Amino acid sequence: MRDVCIVGVGMSKWGEVWRRSFRQLFVDAASVAIKDSGVDHLDSLYVGCMSGGLFAQQEHVGAICADYLGLAGLPAMRVESACASGGMALRAAYIEVGSGVSDIVMASGLEKMTDVDGDGATAALAGAADQEYEVFHGATFPGLYAMMAHAHMARYGTTSEMLAAVAVKNHKNGAKNPVAQYPFEITVEGVLNSVMVADPLHILDCSPITDGAAAAILTTEEIAKKLGKPYVKIVGSGVATDTIALAQRDDLTTIRAAGMAAERALRMAGKKLSDVQFAEVHDCFTIAELVVLESLGIYEPGKAGPATVAGETSLDGRFPVNPSGGLKCKGHPVGATGVAQAIEVYKQLTGQAENGRQIPGSPKVGMTHNMGGSGASSVVHIMEVA
Secondary structure (H helix, E strand, O other): OOOEEEEEEEEOOOEEOOOOOOOHHHHHHHHHHHHOOOOOOOEEEEEEEHHHHHHHHHOOHHHHHHHOOOOOOOOOOEEEEEEEEHHHHHHHHHHHHHHHOOOEEEEEEEEEEEOHHHHHEEEHHHHOOOOOOOHHHHHHHHHHHHHHHHHHHHHHHHOHHHHHHHHHHHHHOOOOOOOOOOOOOHHHHHHOOOOOOOEEHHHHOOOOOOOEEEEEEEEEEEHHHHOOOOOEEEEEEEEEEHHHOHHHHOOOOHHHHHHHHHHHHHHHHOOOOOHEEEEOOOEEEHHHHHHHHHHHOOOOOOHHHHHHHHOOOOOOOOOOOOOHHHHHOOOOOOOHHHHHHHHHHHHOOOOOOOOOOOOOOOOOOEEEEEEEEOOOOOEEEEEOOO
């Protein structure tokens, strides 16, 4: 398999973007990525999109994105795996370049979530849960993650203050991110006094509904060197699935698919977890960041909460987590999130993180973890400085 590199990236502004349409958001991000990379053509396009039909009444996503990018005729495909759609699109592009089928491929993600009301957004997102055994009986994702939080609290003594520390840390990072939906800092007291959504999760424990797009250009190392732009190698990619319903899992305090995906990605990369210096992980809720860090093996069960409070996962900590601000602060346009995570790792590894968000010490190896639903699918990528 050929070495695969990211040579250029682009993002639209994230948030409630009323004056840009579904297709315009994609073109915004894709155009920046093409210009950033310096490539003169694309061989193929993948678009991660969870639910264009329900959020924006737009299906046939691959074709419309190629069309409005001015590249009608280009092979283009939508990729769907709930909130892991972007990470899966990145993996598909990685495989296409690595296999030799194509030389220059765009991996992108897109979602326009605010053109429907709250009930419409809730219904669209619920498609990532088990419709018959969870959604029919009234379960929502805040409710499902609240159950995971209660289980974690009961077993390990995790507290609401530990959950709040995740939100505070991610907002501190995201306040420096120029595309973040909520670029401001918050306090533990502010989180604990915010509206309760699903006990013990407050509104400031939850990622927002977001419009946004992200794009990355993947190519061979030979082409990357000729372009003369900063680039990083994707050295490992792993995917795993689990039962979609929480009730069918043996343990609500871990996300099994995350651990399996990480093991597979690390094996492909020929690395150990100790080689990874920082990560962008899927913090759709604050409890998710803690559970994911433990499921990946970065922390022992029950230890991620205290480590966060102690500052170990901050920008200057032992293992920085979500330097972008994460889903919690940067936003979560579900189809785009996995690509945006890769963009942040690319920026950190090439020293391009904006506004003082750069991790100290010039990290060499980073990880992304993107998951769908309550963890029924996970995709992990390992990247390193070329």
